[in-house]
Amino acid sequence: MEEKNGIVLAMFGTSVVKALPGLLHVREKMVEHFPETPVRIAFTSKIIRRIWQQRSEDADFLQTHLNIPAEILNVQGPLAAIANLQDEGADSIVVQPVHIAPAEEFFDLASYVEGLNSIHTVKAQQKPFVRLVLGRPALGTYGADYPYRQDIVTAAKMLSGDAGLAVQDKTALLYMGHGNKHYPSSGVYFEFAAEMRRQYPGSLTAMATIEGSPTIDDAISLLLENRIEEVVLKPFMVTAGRHALDDMIGGKPESLKNRLEAAGFAVRPILSGLGEQDEFARIFVQHTVDAAQDAGIHLR
Amino acid sequence: MEEKNGIVLAMFGTSVVKALPGLLHVREKMVEHFPETPVRIAFTSKIIRRIWQQRSEDADFLQTHLNIPAEILNVQGPLAAIANLQDEGADSIVVQPVHIAPAEEFFDLASYVEGLNSIHTVKAQQKPFVRLVLGRPALGTYGADYPYRQDIVTAAKMLSGDAGLAVQDKTALLYMGHGNKHYPSSGVYFEFAAEMRRQYPGSLTAMATIEGSPTIDDAISLLLENRIEEVVLKPFMVTAGRHALDDMIGGKPESLKNRLEAAGFAVRPILSGLGEQDEFARIFVQHTVDAAQDAGIHLR
Amino acid sequence: MEEKNGIVLAMFGTSVVKALPGLLHVREKMVEHFPETPVRIAFTSKIIRRIWQQRSEDADFLQTHLNIPAEILNVQGPLAAIANLQDEGADSIVVQPVHIAPAEEFFDLASYVEGLNSIHTVKAQQKPFVRLVLGRPALGTYGADYPYRQDIVTAAKMLSGDAGLAVQDKTALLYMGHGNKHYPSSGVYFEFAAEMRRQYPGSLTAMATIEGSPTIDDAISLLLENRIEEVVLKPFMVTAGRHALDDMIGGKPESLKNRLEAAGFAVRPILSGLGEQDEFARIFVQHTVDAAQDAGIHLR
């Protein structure tokens, strides 16, 4: 029987209009690669979905924001995105997380997929899904099939452009990631920064996370040890959203920019998300290719 | 935090326009009882959903069927109905099966609810549902909280009107149920018919199922033993749908009407589903009340 | 890698020493068929396991009951039986229910198997089981692979000897099954009795269950309608245990024997369980063969 399939791009989401390009660019790369497969965006954050819901009913907002895609104004959560694809006939679905690290959001999403896959019916053909699979985050996940270390190596390869921003003497590239104080996922941040330093010995790459480790203090120590004077500051996130605006360059004294300047560094912030970079966005496409291939799903 | 809730009425579905009243009447009773709670219809049959999907895009059909509610033209499956309610903010949902017996469809639906309830998240507030519960079919299900025998007694009570159709001498009421040759659920049909005979000794109630037991032969034997001459024939289903039209009164020799006439009975078919009867429809409402109450869901 | 496998025979259990032959005979047939496969008995009833546990520490009991197999004195529950087989190296296990009907106990056991099968590990070879499957009860279960109606036909075939007990005029065979007022499984009892009557038109087979339908009254009605005078009474259970002793022939007025005698029948009770009959015991062996075959488990 003919397979009908689809892709759900699941991400935390953003309410910051200027941050949409990062997300939409990942979607664009996915659609370019699979022009005949429905691709749906899902925001996992209830709060952000509610903001867009209110905006979709707000005439003033709509008038002053003519270019926002309908899919964002009416953005769904992962359950509804998957279920509606299924309702339209798709029985083979890849859920691709647009996540950097395998952490809280990814494991929550994995539980969604596991729960939906646990649905069994008396007759096999009545099952809602023939195949429902989960791709892996940019920096990989556990398992021997795709060792996460290899995903870290690949991610670093795709960011040669970013490394090139810090080749000058006394200049470093500092990424600001999200992190999670309630999920022990800091390892991939430490390992990624080390891998950048390994692949690009001419540039110093440092990492600071907002909520976890490595901390801003860890990063500042590394920069001071290496006698850095200028710091190129980039979000280590798919989009330059709320966190980029507030935690990275915001006015409060604890913002990363202010902390760095207080420690004596010149700061050059770049307000773009990794999703806006073709090569990084394509990591998510490749992970979807992998998941589909392993499951025998023929995305086109 | 304020509870937002909803009800999903899940049923096999029907593509027969004339059969819609049975389903819609159950919905009506539910909305009457809970005027402030969203009530969504879900069809579990993929094939039937597809038929309505095609009709919703068919200008001719739409022109000649002006009274079909949008909710039927755009009818969703159970996963999408639940997920979209959740996406709209409902975190406490009762899934009420509009099923007669606890059989294949009901246990499939139970697996949906179980799968969705198995979704766990790192932070409790991120769970998609606070409470997602399943009501029970008209004739009940397993468990000690609501012994199915009591549900059978109640169902028989609600059908005194039907029993009244067979009070005349030599007249019997014959229900045609669906049954299932791959699901051993015949007991509730046997027990229900026996309970009707117990509650209404002045009328003889018999039962025949299309796919299981009791069989048409079982029913004919009972009628012959009791020297019945006239048979009032009613679907023992929520709607008088495809099966009623074909298997009960259809032209082929194996249709129940033709089998009965061949055996010498006069047949008086009544083409209405049990869902069209207020008292029977309210059974589903009561079961939703029970499920909500047990789960601490405050439907209004 | 070499498959190590095993069989767990799961049954409610009995504390009645005289009832053990029924259970042990099923085990015997299984071991005859698979002489090189470990076969373990598991009792699902906690109360009965506790009784045997106390007896295993009671010197008086042990002295006066020299022939009780160690496996009964130390009988385990299903979880321990499965887990200990697994601990001994068996990674492919068939759990064969020694149940008559697909009812409460069977569905509980199915949940055990489902829960154990849901255990997943980062590396596939770390999973506790390669294959853990469930056989079906004597009268089958839901699903299209082994339609339960066929299992009912087969069970009736295997009981030609029992039918032969009632060939005389005015004699009937009355089975006493367990039934369950909290689990709607009466259908298989109704259907089985009807199948016996179909296969053995020269004998009248009736069925009464202790806890459900058909009831003793149903059975007595059928016997009276057929002008029966003598009733051969047999337990429709694997063992002639507590229920046989008490509910079938016990001294209280409600016992089946007393009810029948009060209704005017002569009663000839036969105190043996179906498990003591080779052909019936082999049904469980065949179902284990089926489950193993479907799962690619090579029992020897």
Added chain:
Amino acid sequence: MEEKNGIVLAMFGTSVVKALPGLLHVREKMVEHFPETPVRIAFTSKIIRRIWQQRSEDADFLQTHLNIPAEILNVQGPLAAIANLQDEGADSIVVQPVHIAPAEEFFDLASYVEGLNSIHTVKAQQKPFVRLVLGRPALGTYGADYPYRQDIVTAAKMLSGDAGLAVQDKTALLYMGHGNKHYPSSGVYFEFAAEMRRQYPGSLTAMATIEGSPTIDDAISLLLENRIEEVVLKPFMVTAGRHALDDMIGGKPESLKNRLEAAGFAVRPILSGLGEQDEFARIFVQHTVDAAQDAGIHLR
């Protein structure tokens, strides 16, 4: 109804007799704290269980190893340990992992507990467990109730003795942990080492893992940067087992000792596992206290 409970101490296991003290010492602390609660050891490694199984049947081994507890000779896997406790009447069980990090083994064990907890029965009292809960590893796990960072702080506090081994000038404490190249759990190792350095600024603590990050090279870099000359080398594991013997001080050139000596450091290995230290062993006891308390299990 009276609660009967038990504790299962789950660990990878060891076949090295000299390494048993680490495991047994943890058990000792648990039994001291809960003298009236059964405490069972479970080894998760099939291979190691098989080695002990063979030894338990090897007369020569038994003669030359008179002091090995029966519980080790007959050691069970986690499923059998839990199931046999349950078979003995315990319906409330805490499974305490004797793991350092929340990584592959811990998440596998969590899946066991989740699978067993998913078993549901028609009647609630038939469920195998009233409460089956999982404690957390020494360095914690995800979740907001017990932030893993706090567990890291506590673990570092409990190892002041180890820090004291490196107070001399040019001396460092180097822990060798296991790590996992297929499970992204390196963060807790990085963070723990940083926390040791924070709590004990007078000693330099470094970390190297066998299979993951931080690597031996990472550790050597840190030691060289800090002009360390002598390295106190300790396993960052509960027992000084196979890995300590081989990977830490073994003869092959890649062993940590040989790598360090090749890099010019004097090495002082200490062959004891963290489980042998009272304060560290009590971490596992405290985590069991927490899990029991949260679940309302009254261990005594």
